[in-house]
Amino acid sequence: MSSVDQDVEEILYTEDEIKQRVAEIGAALTEEYAERAARGEEIVLISVLRGAAIFMADLAREIKLPVEMDYMAISSYGSGTKSSGVVRILKDLSSEISGKHVIVAEDILDSGLTLTYLLKNLASREPLSIEVATLLRKNTKAQAKIDCKHVGFECPDRFIVGYGLDYAEKYRNLPYIGVLKPEIYQ
Numbered sequence: 001m002s003s004v005d006q007d008v009e010e011i012l013y014t015e016d017e018i019k020q021r022v023a024e025i026g027a028a029l030t031e032e033y034a035e036r037a038a039r040g041e042e043i044v045l046i047s048v049l050r051g052a053a054i055f056m057a058d059l060a061r062e063i064k065l066p067v068e069m070d071y072m073a074i075s076s077y078g079s080g081t082k083s084s085g086v087v088r089i090l091k092d093l094s095s096e097i098s099g100k101h102v103i104v105a106e107d108i109l110d111s112g113l114t115l116t117y118l119l120k121n122l123a124s125r126e127p128l129s130i131e132v133a134t135l136l137r138k139n140t141k142a143q144a145k146i147d148c149k150h151v152g153f154e155c156p157d158r159f160i161v162g163y164g165l166d167y168a169e170k171y172r173n174l175p176y177i178g179v180l181k182p183e184i185y186q
């Protein structure tokens with residue numbers, strides 16, 4: 001057991017479970033977008049850095065269609081465990097999305113602040129369509145209404161880390177998703 005593993009109280013989703021679920025979402029997206037791709041319409045996967053980078057990298061390889069990959073960085077959490085309430089664009093997309101189908105890959109939907117901001121921002125660029133695939137949706141009462149077509153896991157209302165999710169920039173490289181011991185951040 002490494003020192004980072006010891007900071008985890010409970011494993012929620014193992015590496016194998018995540019792999020399996022990501023493959024299922026990728027297969028569903030492949031089916032859903034096949035006709036559009038066959039018509040020559042472009043599909044772009046957009047991930048919200050940095051948390052969703054790992055999910056998008058794995059998801060992209062499970063979508064058996066031509067897809068572009070682009071990245072945007074927005075942050076509202078700083079180094080704490082609560083949203084600051086202020087969303088900032090740290091890095092914009094590299095390419096235009098107008099006239100393309102956009103699939104937003106997110107790691108977690110918690111308060112919904114990040115996705116509310118992002119979806120509004122992306123919609124203003126006139127994509128052909130836009131939808132969200134989130135690996136995790138937290139079961140919390142105070143969540144903005146966001147239409148997520150694909151949800152990997154409904155997770156408990158606890159602070160979780162791993163598979164891209166950090167606490168103070170640590171734990172993103174854990175291959176599983178788990179609950180951080182409260183004494184680490186209290």
Ligand SMILES: O=P(O)(O)OC[C@H]1O[C@H](OP(=O)(O)OP(=O)(O)O)[C@H](O)[C@@H]1O
Pocket residue numbers: 048049050051052074075076077078083106107108109110111112113114115165166
């Ligand atoms: O639904 P919300 O309450 O907005 O929370 C979800 C967002 O919070 C985390 O990102 P964060 O802002 O911490 O940046 P990061 O991706 O660089 O870790 C996570 O990666 C999601 O993008």
Ligand SMILES: Nc1nc2[nH]cnc2c(=O)[nH]1
Pocket residue numbers: 077108110111158159160161162165166167
């Ligand atoms: N690491 C981490 N980031 C988040 N951002 C919003 N909710 C969470 C969470 O539970 N864990």
Ligand SMILES: [Mg+2]
Pocket residue numbers: 051077165166
């Ligand atoms: Mg974060």
